[in-house]
Amino acid sequence: MSWNVLFVLLVGVVVLILLSPVFKSTWPFSTFYRNVFQPFIADDQKYRWKFHLVPIFYTLIYLYLVYTYHTRVEWLVRSELFLCERILVVPIITLAPIACGILVMVTKAEDSYHHKPGSTEKYPYDYLLYYPVVKCSTCHIIKPARSKHCSICNRCILVADHHCIWVNNCIGKGNYLQFYLFLISNIFSLLYAFLRLWCISLNSKTALPRAVLTLTILCGCFTIICIIFTYLQLTIVREGMTTNEQDKWYTIQEYMREGKLVRSLNDNCQSWFLKLTEDDTTKLTQDQHATFYSTNAYDHKQYNLAHYITIKDASEISNIYDKGTFLANFTDLIQ
Ligand SMILES: [Zn+2]
Ligand SMILES: [Zn+2]
Incomplete structure (x- = not known):
């Protein structure tokens, strides 16, 4: 054949x-x-090798760009490049994304069993998204605040953000810095290549071959994709959340919009509940008895609250993990 x-x-x-x-x-x-x-x-267990497909795909795309540059473009633009660019900048921007990619692939985030001293107690439970009584059914250990069990890594990841398919690794406490270095190195390398090739094309007196144009467009497109993804990630950091928590906050705010989120006025640490009835909350008085569930999804007990207020605005809920500024939140994540 x-x-x-x-x-x-x-x-x-x-x-x-x-x-x-x-x-x-x-x-x-x-x-x-x-x-x-x-x-x-x-079947994640039988076909575990599938998680390597996306990192291989990313590596192949990146190697294709590097290969195209060195075989079809470099000799055309060599005379336009400064000496320091040829011997220093180009090798660095070529190797940096690959080096940072390998770094974030091999650096495992801390989990509920393998962590530095004090990592599991770093954050208090907020009794809204996280409760101290929730045990992971796989790890058989109480889930620390801000942790999440990853079914791919099979561990409860501390300060879990997401399982990144591009590097097939969980992003969490211990590898946030490597993850952002990976993103930033991709942006800088692709942006530099795009701008430099673009400038050379504009200044060229003769029409450059199609290979230069193709590489310029590819670098430009990948730069935009990387910038958008990094911007969205950093927006979450500015809010003092992780990607995992952003999903939880969406759910909480949905309950609030439906008038189901209430705060107990009794003096105890567990204060957030979901109102059972779907009636308009304004029709309920404080004296009426209604049934409530904890915002803890694992707690199926029914509660009776005598005194509570219905939350109508997101400003009435505070995110205790938000340090106030982007820099403070970012520093907190990478520590
Ligand atoms: Zn777990
Ligand atoms: Zn994972």
């Missing part, structure tokens, strides 16, 4: 797998969806 036939068959199988979720009731896509796509997505 020739290589061409093999290649066409391989591409055909990949297309069938990728399209199977869209046409899952149409043969032959349905067969691929049932027997290949669904088990592959659902």
Whole structure:
């Protein structure tokens, strides 16, 4: 069988797998969806190697850019580059993203079993997002405040942000700095390459070959993607949250908008509850008895509150993990 036939068959199988979720009731896509796509997505233990696919994809894209530069572009723009750029800047910006990528891949975030002294007690429980009575059913240990169990890493990650598919590692306490270095190094390298190639193209008296234009556009597009992602991440840091907590805050605010979030006026540490009834809260008086649930999703007990207020504005809820400024929050994360 020739290589061409093999290649066409391989591409055909990949297309069938990728399209199977869209046409899952149409043969032959349905067969691929049932027997290949669904088990592959659902079974994280059997197909653990799948988590390496995205880092490999990222590495291949990056190596393609570097390869294109050195084989098809470098000799065209060499005369336009300063000596220090050729011997210092270009090698550094080429190696920095790969070095930072490897660093964030191999630096494991701290977890509830493997951590520095005091890490699990660093943050108090806020009795809104985190409660001191929640035990992880996999790790069999009380979950520290701001931690989250990652089903891929199989550990309760401290100050868990998210499981980054690009480096196949959980981002949390202990590797935030490496993660942001990885993002920043990608932005600087791609932006530098884009701007430099763009300037050379503008100043060139003759039309440069298509390879230069292609590399310039690719670097520009990847720079925009990296900047948007980094900006969104840093916005979360400014709010004094992690990505995991942002999702929790969305849920809390949704309850608030529906008039279900209340604060107990009794003098105890657990003060946040969800009102059972979906009636308009303004019709309820403080004397009426209603049933409440804790905002702790693992607590299924019903509570009766005599004195409470309904939360109507997000400013009435404080995020105790927010240090006030972006710099203070960022410093807190990387410590
Ligand atoms: Zn766990
Ligand atoms: Zn993870």
